[in-house]
Amino acid sequence: xxxxxxxxxxxxxxxxxxxxxxxxxxxxxxxxxxxxxxxxxxxxxxxxxxxxxxxxxxxxxxxxxxxxxxxxxxxxxxxxxxxxxxxxxxxxxxxxxxxxxxxxxxxxxxxxxxxxxxxxxxxxxxxxxxxxxxxxxxxxxxxxxxxxxxxxxxxxxxxxxxxxxxxxxxxxxxxxxxxxxxxxxxxxxxxxxxxxxxxxxxxxxxxxxxxxxxxxxxxxxxxxxxxxxxxxxxxxxxxxxxxxxxxxxxxxxxxxxxxxxxxxxxxxxxxxxxxxxxxxxxxxxxxxxxxxxxxxxxxxxxxxxxxxxxxxxxxxxxxxxxxxxxxxxxxxxxxxxxxxxxxxxxxxxxxxxxxxxxxxxxxxxxxxxxxxxxxxxxxxxxxxxxxxxxxxxxxxxxxxxxxxxxxxxxxxxxxxxxxxxxxxxxxxxxxxxxxxxxxxxxxxxxxxxxxxxxxxxxxxxxxxxxxxxxxxxxxxxxxxxxxxxxxxxxxxxxxxxxxxxxxxxxxxxxxxxxxxxxxxxxxxxxxxxxxxxxxxxxxxxxxxxxxxxxxxxx
Amino acid sequence: xxxxxxxxxxxxxxxxxxxxxxxxxxxxxxxxxxxxxxxxxxxxxxxxxxxxxxxxxxxxxxxxxxxxxxxxxxxxxxxxxxxxxxxxxxxxxxxxxxxxxxxxxxxxxxxx
Numbered sequence: 038x039x040x041x042x043x044x045x046x047x048x049x050x051x052x053x054x055x056x057x058x059x060x061x062x063x064x065x066x067x068x069x070x071x072x073x074x075x076x077x078x079x080x081x082x083x084x085x086x087x088x089x090x091x092x093x094x095x096x097x098x099x100x101x102x103x104x105x106x107x108x109x110x111x112x113x114x115x116x117x118x119x120x121x122x123x124x125x126x127x128x129x130x131x132x133x134x135x136x137x138x139x140x141x142x143x144x145x146x147x148x149x150x151x152x153x154x155x156x157x158x159x160x161x162x163x164x165x166x167x168x169x170x171x172x173x174x175x176x177x178x179x180x181x182x183x184x185x186x187x188x189x190x191x192x193x194x195x196x197x198x199x200x201x202x203x204x205x206x207x208x209x210x211x212x213x214x215x216x217x218x219x220x221x222x223x224x225x226x227x228x229x230x231x232x233x234x235x236x237x238x239x240x241x242x243x244x245x246x247x248x249x250x251x252x253x254x255x256x257x258x259x260x261x262x263x264x265x266x267x268x269x270x271x272x273x274x275x276x277x278x279x280x281x282x283x284x285x286x287x288x289x290x291x292x293x294x295x296x297x298x299x300x301x302x303x304x305x306x307x308x309x310x311x312x313x314x315x316x317x318x319x320x321x322x323x324x325x326x327x328x329x330x331x332x333x334x335x336x337x338x339x340x341x342x343x344x345x346x347x348x349x350x351x352x353x354x355x356x357x358x359x360x361x362x363x364x365x366x367x368x369x370x371x372x373x374x375x376x377x378x379x380x381x382x383x384x385x386x387x388x389x390x391x392x393x394x395x396x397x398x399x400x401x402x403x404x405x406x407x408x409x410x411x412x413x414x415x416x417x418x419x420x421x422x423x424x425x426x427x428x429x430x431x432x433x434x435x436x437x438x439x440x441x442x443x444x445x446x447x448x449x450x451x452x453x454x455x456x457x458x459x460x461x462x463x464x465x466x467x468x469x470x471x472x473x474x475x476x477x478x479x480x481x482x483x484x485x486x487x488x489x490x491x492x493x494x495x496x497x498x499x500x501x502x503x504x505x506x507x508x509x510x511x512x513x514x515x516x517x518x519x520x521x522x523x524x525x526x527x528x529x530x531x532x533x534x535x536x537x538x539x540x541x542x543x544x545x546x547x548x549x550x551x552x553x554x555x556x557x558x559x560x561x562x563x564x565x566x567x568x569x570x571x572x573x574x575x576x577x578x579x580x581x582x583x584x585x586x587x588x589x590x591x
Numbered sequence: 592x593x594x595x596x597x598x599x600x601x602x603x604x605x606x607x608x609x610x611x612x613x614x615x616x617x618x619x620x621x622x623x624x625x626x627x628x629x630x631x632x633x634x635x636x637x638x639x640x641x642x643x644x645x646x647x648x649x650x651x652x653x654x655x656x657x658x659x660x661x662x663x664x665x666x667x668x669x670x671x672x673x674x675x676x677x678x679x680x681x682x683x684x685x686x687x688x689x690x691x692x693x694x695x696x697x698x699x700x701x702x703x
Contacts, residue, residue: 109673156668157677444633454635454677461633462643561673566640567648576650580673 065425070547072119075166075213075275076420080343083422084504085545089552090589091507095521095531098587101553102141106582107132112561113582116166116501116542125169128582130162131178135191138548141586145191152180157453158207160226170216171241177210177223183239195244199223199237206230206450206457216241217278217285217316227271228290228336231450231457234271236287238319248319252289254306264301267448267457269293270308274418277341285316286341288354294459295334296400296443304329309337311354311369325369327356332400333383334412340420353483359415360387363484375486377416377479380436380469382409400443411439412463417499423483424504427524430483431510433498437475437571439464466571478512480527490527496572499564500539511554513539515575519556537581540564554587619658619693628694631687635679645698656699661692
C-alpha cells in the first residue's frame with residue numbers, strides 16, 4: 038500500500054513537472070526537432086535548440102545525403118523547412134519538393150507552369166521558401182500567384198492570382214507567405230518596379246483573397262502629385278506573425294524611382310517601414326518608418342525579431358542601411374537605434390530617440406556620389422540568427438560602398454527588364470575608402486549593438502546564419518565555404534567546401550534521434566551578377582542548386 | 592562517305608548564315624551608331640549587369656565577340672553560369688539591337 042502511494046505520488050510529480058516544462062518553454066526552443074517556418078520560430082531567431090552537434094564534436098560532421106534542386110537559374114535562395122522527418126524545399130522557378138529528411142529521397146515534387154514573362158522580369162525565378170500549415174504547403178509564385186498543395190501528396194488544392202503580373206511591371210512573390218492563424222499573408226516585390234507594392238490577406242483553407250494593404254499610402258503629403266503612382270515599396274521578405282497580439286509584422290521595400298526624390302518630396306509612406314497589420318482585416322495597427330524619402334535603395338524588408346526583455350515586448354529589426362531599430366512591439370515607439378557598421382556616409386547618423394536622419398546626403402542628377410553602404414546594404418536580405426544562451430545576434434556585415442548616379446528615366450511598366458530606378462545601374466561598387474576588409478561575421482548584443490566578437494572575410498557573406506543549442510554558429514560564403522564557429526568566441530571549429538557559393542538559409546533539425554545541419558549551396562541572384570566587379574574570385578564561381586545534409590557519424 | 596560529310600558542313604554554314612545574312616550587318620564601326628548604342632546600353636540598363644563601360648560584374652570587354660551572336664544574345668537573351676539575361680526583342684527594334692551590338696563590339700576585344 039505504502040509503495041502504491043509512493044508510485045502514485047511519483048506519477049503525479051512527473052505529470053506536474055511535464056506540465057511545468059511545457060508552460061515554461063523558453064522562447065526559441067519550441068518544437069525543437071523541426072524547422073517549421075522560414076525563420077524557425079515566430080520570434081524569427083533562426084535558433085535551433087538542438088545540441089547533439091556541439092563544440093566538441095562539430096569537427097566530425099560528415100555528409101549524410103545530397104539532393105539536387107533542379108534548375109540552377111539564379112542559384113538556390115531558399116530556407117528549406119523540416120517537419121516531422123520531411124524536408125519541404127523550393128528551388129528556382131518555384132519547383133517544390135518534399136524529401137525524406139533521413140535520406141534526401143524525394144517523396145513528391147510540384148512545379149507550376151509559369152507565365153513566360155517570368156523570363157524577363159527583374160526578380161525571377163527567385164524562390165526563397167515555402168510555408169506549411171493546415172495540412173498544406175503554401176507558395177507565392179514568381180508570376181504573382183498563391184498556391185496551396187496537399188502536404189502529403191504535393192497535389193494542388195487551390196491557386197489564386199494575387200498581383201496583376203503583366204500590368205505591374207512584373208511584380209510577383211519571391212518569398213513564401215506567412216501563416217497567421219487561418220489566414221495567409223503574401224508580400225509582393227515592388228521597390229525597383231513601376232507599381233505600388235501590396236501585402237495580400239488570403240484564407241488558408243480556400244485561397245480566397247480577403248484584403249490587400251497598399252504599401253503606398255494614398256496621401257498627397259506623403260506623395261505629392263502623381264509621384265505615388267509608381268511608388269514601389271512592397272514587402273519581398275516573409276513577415277513575422279505574433280500570435281500573442283494577432284499581428285503580422287512586415288518590413289517594406291524602398292520607394293521608386295530608387296535614386297531620384299525630386300518629385301516625391303514627402304515621407305513616402307509606407308516605404309522602408311515596419312507595418313503592423315491585423316491578419317484578419319489588413320488594418321494597420323501601427324507603422325514605423327525607418328528611412329524617410331529614401332534615395333539610396335535601403336529597403337526595410339528584412340526579418341522582424343521579437344523579444345521579451347525586462348518586462349517589455351520588443352522588436353529588433355535591421356534595414357538595408359545597416360541601422361538596427363529596437364522598437365516597442367505594441368506601438369512601434371523607439372527604444373534604441375544602432376548601426377552594424379561605422380562604414381556609412383548616407384547620413385551623419387540616425388537620432389537614437391527620434392529616428393530622424395541627421396545630415397542626409399542627396400544625390401545630384403547625372404553625377405556620381407560615393408555612398409556607403411552600397412545598394413547591397415550593410416547586410417543583405419539573408420537573415421541573422423540570435424542565440425538565447427549567448428545573448429548574441431550573429432549577422433553578416435557588408436563593408437563596401439558604391440557610386441550612385443541618378444539619371445532621368447521614363448516610366449514604363451511594360452518594359453519588364455528595365456528597373457524603375459532612375460539610374461542605369463545599381464551603383465559602381467568599390468571597396469571601403471579606408472581599406473578595411475569588405476565583410477565580416479559579427480556577434481553583437483541585439484539591443485545595444487555591443488560587439489562580442491567578429492570574423493573578418495575577404496569575400497563577405499550573403500547567406501543566412503544559423504545558431505544552435507550546441508553553442509555553434511554556421512555561416513556560408515559566396516566562395517562555397519561553410520564554417521562552424523564557437524558561438525561564444527568566434528573561433529572557427531570546422532569548415533567544408535560545398536562547391537558553389539551560398540545565398541540561402543542553413544537550418545537544423547532532428548529525425549530518429551539524430552541532429553542534421555542542412556545547407557543549400559548554389560550561387561546566384563544579382564549578387565552573382567554584380568559582385569565579380571569587386572571580387573574577381575567570384576567570376577568563375579559555378580552555379581548550382583544543391584542541398585547538403587550533415588550529421589555526426591554513428 | 593566523304594561526300595556526305597561535305598554536304599553536312601555546307602548545310603550547317605547555310606543555317607548559320609540564314610538567320611542574319613552578312614549583307615544585313617550594318618557598319619558597326621560607324622561612330623554615330625556606336626554612340627547611339629552606348630545610350631541604349633545605359634537606357635535599357637545593360638549596364639545594370641555589365642557595368643557602365645561593360646566592365647561590371649559580367650564583363651564584356653575581355654571577350655572576342657562575333658557581331659551576329661551579340662545581336663542574338665541581345666534579341667533573345669542569354670544564360671550563362673546559371674545567370675539570366677532577359678530577351679530584348681520586344682523592347683528594342685532590330686535597328687536598335689544593331690546599335691547596341693555596335694557599342695558592345697566597340698568595347699570588346701576585336702578579333703585579330
